[in-house]
Amino acid sequence: MRISFHIALFIFFSQTITLPQSPYSLDTGREIAIFGSGVLLGIVDIKLIENKDPINYEELSHLSRENVNSFDRGATYNWSPSAAEWSNVLLITTIASPLLMFTSSSVRADAGIFLTMYLQNILTTYSVSHFPKGIINRYRPYVYNEDVPDEIKQNVDATHSFLSAHTSVAFASAVFLSITFAKYNPDSNLTPYIWGTSLLFASAVGYLRYASGNHFPTDIIAGAIVGSVVGFLIPLIHESNEEEKGTVVHAGNPYNNLISFSTTF
Numbered sequence: 001m002r003i004s005f006h007i008a009l010f011i012f013f014s015q016t017i018t019l020p021q022s023p024y025s026l027d028t029g030r031e032i033a034i035f036g037s038g039v040l041l042g043i044v045d046i047k048l049i050e051n052k053d054p055i056n057y058e059e060l061s062h063l064s065r066e067n068v069n070s071f072d073r074g075a076t077y078n079w080s081p082s083a084a085e086w087s088n089v090l091l092i093t094t095i096a097s098p099l100l101m102f103t104s105s106s107v108r109a110d111a112g113i114f115l116t117m118y119l120q121n122i123l124t125t126y127s128v129s130h131f132p133k134g135i136i137n138r139y140r141p142y143v144y145n146e147d148v149p150d151e152i153k154q155n156v157d158a159t160h161s162f163l164s165a166h167t168s169v170a171f172a173s174a175v176f177l178s179i180t181f182a183k184y185n186p187d188s189n190l191t192p193y194i195w196g197t198s199l200l201f202a203s204a205v206g207y208l209r210y211a212s213g214n215h216f217p218t219d220i221i222a223g224a225i226v227g228s229v230v231g232f233l234i235p236l237i238h239e240s241n242e243e244e245k246g247t248v249v250h251a252g253n254p255y256n257n258l259i260s261f262s263t264t265f
Helices: 028-050 057-061 070-077 081-103 105-109 111-135 165-184 191-211 217-237
Strands: 004-010 258-264
Touching: 028 111, 070 217, 081 105, 081 111, 081 165, 081 191, 105 111, 105 165, 111 165, 111 217, 165 191, 165 217, 191 217
Parallel strands: none
Antiparallel strands: 004 258
């Protein structure tokens, strides 16, 4: 099952946008560059994936799990559509989890800044994670499983094993939530629990992708690394410097400019 959703990208056309005591700020040129490169790479991803060919019968008949490295081979015995469905549910949960930050008045005051970073985090992770799927033909573990029908194996999606986009987006969301929570609540005793819970959910997504037969352990590890890096970098590059903190710059109407991007997991 694939997850489809629309990402609305709000770009605020002013110079630097900060709010009183805000730990983060926006810069017009930087935000346009991040959104623009993310959308462009996403379009490239879609085109590359559209041009891929599915596995033909001859290729399928010559596949053997013995040709899979020993570390990944165990995944070839897995096949669980229900695990795949649960991975979708947990993915949606982890994607939505940073929005819980809006229970904080300081985050609500920073709504434009926080939403911009949140959307950039998802878009960048999606685009970076899907690029390897378009250029690398790595068969999903279930392709090697004798219990899986050939019509499923011969779908082009069966060539999209590397890397696990579910896992990368889950870890990006988990790291993003944990870092921004700590930044907005520097004295909170809840920070370790936020880290632990969010990473547990992200890890559960990765495990379910393994249990479902959709990904090898190396796909999941790579996805976790990519997602964690993006989830760390997006808040980092938006941190306000000391001069910006406590200033207010008029941002205008945040709905003046809207870019809509539709994508599928």
